[in-house]
Amino acid sequence: MKSVSRLMLGMIVAGCAAASASAFAAPTDPSAPKTRAEVRADLIEWRAAGFDPLDWINYPENAQRAGAIVAQRRAARAAAGVPMPGQSQ
Template identity: 65%
Template sequence: MNTLSRVVLGGLAAACCFTSAAALAQPYNAQGPLTRAQVRAELIEWLQAGYDPLDWIDYPQNAQQAGAIVAQRRAARAAAGAPGAMAPAQ
């Protein structure tokens, strides 16, 4: 293996490491990570809004409709000052 091919191989390895690290980056959440109970509560909320995770045929529409319903319900609870109103997940 000559010097040029080692430099190219090293550059390629460095680029792969950089892109994989950037792909794993998560957006900053000031509230911290969600707990298991919060995730379960959100799932129940989505299921009650009509989301079916097994309905892969109508997937995008199903999730978008349920997401809109969940957002409306959260906005209504926040407007009413309900203590159980959760901030939308990001």
């Protein structure tokens, strides 16, 4: 029983290592579809900038204001040399 658990743990670790290695090796293509994790990260970033997807009354202004804040933050990170999530240097 203990050897089966170690075997499963080894398979999980190997799978995670292979997945992370392929993720770092892949070049980023801006026209490629986003992964679910990238979409979630974008939503978190927009919500941190003040966007509320449930605020339909102030929708256009709310989204435009948050979009400007997100663009400024991304430009500041790019100027500082900090890679965007999902990008390699």
